[in-house]
Amino acid sequence: MRTFLIALALLVVLALVPADLTGLGLPYPGLKRYGTYILTLWLVTAIAAMGVNLIVGYAGQETLAQAAFVGIGAYLTAIAGKHGVPFGISFAASGLLTFVIGIALGFPALRVQKHYLAFVTLAFSVLCWLVFRNETAITGGVMGLRDIERPILFGLKLRNAQTFYWFVLAITAVMTFVLWWIVQSPWGRAFTALRENPLRAESLGVDVRLYTLLAFALGCAYGGMAGSLYAPLVEFIDPSPFALGPSLLFMLMVVIGGSGTFAGPFVGAGVAVLLPEWLRAWETWYLLIYAALVMIMMALFPGGIVGLARVSVRKRQP
Amino acid sequence: MTARLEVRDLSKAFGGVAAVQGVSFDVRDGEILGVIGPNGSGKSTLFNCILGQLLPSAGTVALDGSDVTGLRPSTLNRLGVSRTFQLLQVFPRLTVRENLILAGQEHRGSRLGRLFGARDAGLGPEADRMLEFFRLGALAHEQAGSLSYGQQKLLDAAMAFMSGSRLVLLDEPAGGVNPTMLAGLRDRLAEINRVGATFVVIEHNMEFVMSLCTRLIVLAEGRIIAEGSPAEVRTNAAVIEAYLGH
Numbered sequence: 301m302r303t304f305l306i307a308l309a310l311l312v313v314l315a316l317v318p319a320d321l322t323g324l325g326l327p328y329p330g331l332k333r334y335g336t337y338i339l340t341l342w343l344v345t346a347i348a349a350m351g352v353n354l355i356v357g358y359a360g361q362e363t364l365a366q367a368a369f370v371g372i373g374a375y376l377t378a379i380a381g382k383h384g385v386p387f388g389i390s391f392a393a394s395g396l397l398t399f400v401i402g403i404a405l406g407f408p409a410l411r412v413q414k415h416y417l418a419f420v421t422l423a424f425s426v427l428c429w430l431v432f433r434n435e436t437a438i439t440g441g442v443m444g445l446r447d448i449e450r451p452i453l454f455g456l457k458l459r460n461a462q463t464f465y466w467f468v469l470a471i472t473a474v475m476t477f478v479l480w481w482i483v484q485s486p487w488g489r490a491f492t493a494l495r496e497n498p499l500r501a502e503s504l505g506v507d508v509r510l511y512t513l514l515a516f517a518l519g520c521a522y523g524g525m526a527g528s529l530y531a532p533l534v535e536f537i538d539p540s541p542f543a544l545g546p547s548l549l550f551m552l553m554v555v556i557g558g559s560g561t562f563a564g565p566f567v568g569a570g571v572a573v574l575l576p577e578w579l580r581a582w583e584t585w586y587l588l589i590y591a592a593l594v595m596i597m598m599a600l601f602p603g604g605i606v607g608l609a610r611v612s613v614r615k616r617q618p
Numbered sequence: 619m620t621a622r623l624e625v626r627d628l629s630k631a632f633g634g635v636a637a638v639q640g641v642s643f644d645v646r647d648g649e650i651l652g653v654i655g656p657n658g659s660g661k662s663t664l665f666n667c668i669l670g671q672l673l674p675s676a677g678t679v680a681l682d683g684s685d686v687t688g689l690r691p692s693t694l695n696r697l698g699v700s701r702t703f704q705l706l707q708v709f710p711r712l713t714v715r716e717n718l719i720l721a722g723q724e725h726r727g728s729r730l731g732r733l734f735g736a737r738d739a740g741l742g743p744e745a746d747r748m749l750e751f752f753r754l755g756a757l758a759h760e761q762a763g764s765l766s767y768g769q770q771k772l773l774d775a776a777m778a779f780m781s782g783s784r785l786v787l788l789d790e791p792a793g794g795v796n797p798t799m800l801a802g803l804r805d806r807l808a809e810i811n812r813v814g815a816t817f818v819v820i821e822h823n824m825e826f827v828m829s830l831c832t833r834l835i836v837l838a839e840g841r842i843i844a845e846g847s848p849a850e851v852r853t854n855a856a857v858i859e860a861y862l863g864h
Contacts, residue, residue, distance in 0.1 A: 486723045486732040486739045493709055493720055500707035503669065505695035505724035505781060 311473055318462050336461040337533070342573045343465075343472045344529045349553045349565035350479055351522025356551065357560035358483065359515035360495030365405075365421035366523045366550040368428035369398045371542025373527025375432065378445045378537055387451030391471075391528045398524025402517030410509050417516075425544050432539035444538030448531050458532075468529055475525065480562065482518070491515050495560065556597055558606030567605045620682075622647045622785050622816045623668070628677030629840075630660075630667050637663040639840040640677070645785065650807070650817040652831030652848075654824070656860055660840040661820045662704055665789055669701050670694050681785070696724065698784035702774045702791060704820075710763025714754055714773055717762050718745040722780035744780070752776040752806055768799040775803060785816050792823040804830050828852070836860065 318339060320330035331339065348370050355363045373394035380390040409420040432439050439445065450458045451467070458464045482488055490511045493501035502508045531537050549572055557568025575593070579586035601608040623645035630638040638660040645651050653661050666672040668679050670691045679687045686694060691701075700721075709717050723732060723739040732739055749755045752772050757765060762773060771791065778786045791807070792800050804826060811817060821827040827834070828848040836844040836851055838860040844851055851857055 482733065484737055486719075486726075486735075486737070487729075489712065489716060489720050489723065492712060496709045496711060497707055499671075500703065500709070501720075502691045503671075503695060503701050503703075503707075504721050504777065505692050506720075507692050507724075510729075 307477075311469070314469055315466060318465055330462075333461045336465050338573065338577055340461070340465045340468050340533055342569055343468050344526050344533060345553070345573050346566045346569040347472055347475055347529070348523045348526035349550055349557070349569045350475070351519035351526070352550045353519075353554045353557075353559065353561075353565045354479065354482075354491070354522070355516050355519035356554050357558075357564065358488065358491040358495060359512055359519075360498075361512060361516060362415060362418035362551075363421045363516070363519065364418050364544065364547045364551065365425040365428070366519075367542045367544070367546035368425040369401070369520045369523030370527035370530060370546075371428055371432055371537075371539070372398055372401065373524035374531040374537050374542070375439055375445070375527075376524075377528040378448045378531040379438065381449050381532070382445070387528075387532065391525060394524040394528035395521045398527075399517045399521040402520030403513060405520075406513045406516040410512055421547075422544065425547050429539055429543045432542055439539070442538060444536055445531075446536045448535045448537065450532040450535070464533065468533070471525075471529065475522065479522070483562065487511070487514070492560075552594065554604075556594065556604055558604030561604065561606040561610075564604055564606045571605070620647050621645065621680075622682060623818070624678075624680040624683075625664075625668060626678045626680075628664065628667055628679065629675045630663050630672060631675045637840050638667060638674075641837070641840070641842055642677075643835050643842065643845070645816060645818055648811070648814060648816055649833060650811050650819060650831045652827040652834040653818060653820045653837065654822070654827060654834055654851075655837035659837040659860075661837055662789060663840075664837065665701065665787055665818075665820060669699065669787060692724070695781065695783075698781075699787070700778040700781055700783040700785075701787040702778050702789055704789045704793065706767070706770050706774060708762040708765075708770050708773050708777070710761060712762055713759050714762050714765065715742075715745050715749065715758040717773055717777055718748055718780050721777035722782075725781045741780070748776050748780060753802060768795045771795050772799065772803060775807070779810060779815070783815070785818070787818045787820075789820045790822060791819065792821055792826045800826060 318331040318336040321328040348366055352363060352366050355361050376394050376397060377387070377390040380393070381387065405420065405424055409417045433441055450464055452458065453467060458467050490501065490506050493506055494508055494511055494515070498508050553568030553572045554565060555568070556571050557564035557566065576586060576590055579589050582589055597605070603611070621644040626642050628638055628641045629636065641664060653664065655661050663672065667674040670689050670693070673688050678685055681697060681699060686697065709720065712720065719738050719741045722741045722744065726732065726739045726741065727735060738745070749758050752775070754769065754772060754776065757769065762770060765773065771794065775788065775791050778788065791803060795803060807817065807830060819827060819831060831848060834846065834848055834851045835842050836854070836857050843856045843860055844854040846854070
C-alpha cells in the first residue's frame with residue numbers, strides 16, 4: 301500500500317511538472333515546449349532503459365542492441381503511420397515484433413550467453429543500422445522519415461507537447477507497473493537467480509535457458525515500444541539515434557542509475573538525457589565534464605546512484 | 619526395498635584422465651547412502667554425472683526405473699531430484715525466506731500461472747516451517763549473503779528439501795560447519811529421513827557420515843573399493859589403504 305501511494309504521488313508530481321500552475325495561485329509557470337520535450341524524451345529513454353535493466357540488471361546478461369530495437373519500433377510506427385495505421389496497433393506491433401526478434405536472436409545466442417551474447421547483439425545492432433541507412437526506399441536512408449504524425453486518442457489530437465507528455469507518462473506508468481509486477485513475481489525471483497548463480501538456479505528446477513530468453517525478449521520489447529513512442533515525439537527519424545553508440549549509452553544509463561534496482565533506469569536515463577542539457581551552458585566543455593562525471597561515478601559508486609542513495613540512507617539509520 | 623536410483627557402469631573421462639571408472643550402485647528407497655573417499659577420488663564428478671551437470675562418458679543413471687542419463691539439472695529437479703554443492707551456493711542478495719521460496723517455486727503450478735499468481739507462489743507457510751525446522755526463523759528477512767558460513771550451509775541444505783524431492787544428494791554438507799551447528803544439521807537430516815526422504819551424502823567428516831548414514835560406498839581413483847555398513851567400511855583393509863596409503 302505504501303509503495304502504491306508513493307508511486308501515485310510521484311505520478312501526480314510528474315504530471316504537474318510541465319503544467320502552468322499560476323492559475324491555481326501557485327508561483328510556478330510550468331515548462332516551455334522544449335523543457336516538456338526533454339521530459340518526454342526522458343520517459344521514453346527510461347522505458348528502453350527499463351528493458352536493458354531487465355536483461356542486464358536482473359537476468360545478468362548483456363545487450364548492445366537496445367538502440368536497434370528502439371529503431372525497429374520507431375521505423376515500424378513511422379512507416380505504419382504514413383499508411384494510416386492507428387498508433388495503438390503500431391505500438392502493440394512494435395512490442396510484439398521486437399519480442400519475437402528478441403526470441404529469434406536470443407535462442408541461438410543463449411548457447412553462449414554473457415559476453416558472447418553481447419557480441420551477437422553488437423552484430424545485430426550494426427546490421428539494423430545498415431538496414432536503416434541503406435534501405436532508402438523503406439526507411440528514407442540518411443535523409444530519414446519526416447512529418448511523423450502524433451497519435452489521436454479517442455478523437456483527441458496529441459499534437460500539443462504537454463498533451464503528448466501526459467500520454468507518454470500514462471504509458472510509462474503502465475509499463476513501469478507491468479515490469480514491477482514481473483520483477484516482484486516468481487519470474488523476477490528466477491531472473492535474479494539467473495544473475496546471481498545460474499548453476500544453483502538450474503539445480504533448483506529453474507529453466508535457465510527459458511527464463512534468460514524471456515528476460516531478453518521482454519527487454520527487447522520494451523525497447524521496441526519505447527521506439528514506437530520516440531518516433532511521434534521527435535516527428536523525424538534517421539538512423540543515427542539507433543546506432544551502436546546509443547546502445548552503449550543505454551548500458552551506461554543502467555549502470556549509472558543502479559543495475560538491478562527498479563529506479564535505476566529512471567535515474568540513469570535522467571543523467572543521460574537531462575545532464576547534457578544542463579551542462580550545455582559550458583558549450584564545448586560539456587562533453588568533457590559529462591565524461592569525467594561518469595568516470596568518477598563509476599569509480600566511486602559501482603552500485604550506481606540508487607546504490608549510493610541506499611548506502612547513505614542505511615548509514616543515517618540508527 | 620526398491621531402488622530409487624540405479625547407477626550402472628558410470629564412467630567419466632576428462633581427456634586422458636579417468637575421473638570415474640565403471641561405477642555401479644543402487645540407492646534404496648528411504649536410506650541414507652554415504653559416498654566417501656580421499657580427495658580426487660571422483661566423488662563430486664560422480665555427483666555431477668548423476669545430476670546432469672556433466673555428461674557421462676559411459677553408463678546409465680535411472681530414477682525409479684526410468685533412464686535419466688544426461689538430463690539437464692532443471693529437468694531432473696522437476697522429476698524429484700535435488701542437490702547441494704560442495705561450495706556454498708545460495709543467492710546472496712535474496713533474503714533467506716526468498717531463497718527457500720525460489721527453491722520450491724518451479725514445482726508450483728504453470729509458469730504463466732506463477733506470473734499472475736501469488737508472489738510467494740503459495741510457498742510462504744512451507745518456507746516458514748522450513749525456517750523453523752532448520753532454526754533459521756530469526757534470520758528469515760536477512761539477506762542470505764549476510765549470514766555466517768554455517769548458517770548459509772544450513773540454508774543451502776534447507777533449500778534442497780523445499781521442492782519435496784524424492785531423492786536429495788548432499789555434497790559435503792558438513793564442510794566448514796562448527797560442531798554445534800553440525801549436530802543440529804545431522805539431527806535435522808535424520809528427522810527428514812525418518813519421514814521418508816532418501817539421501818546420498820558425500821562427506822569428508824567421518825564422524826558425521828558414520829553417525830548419519832546407513833550404508834557407505836568408498837571411492838578411490840574413480841572406482842568403488844568398498845561397500846557396506848559404517849562398521850564394515852571402518853575395518854575394511856582396502857579403505858584403510860586408500861586413506862592412509864599403507
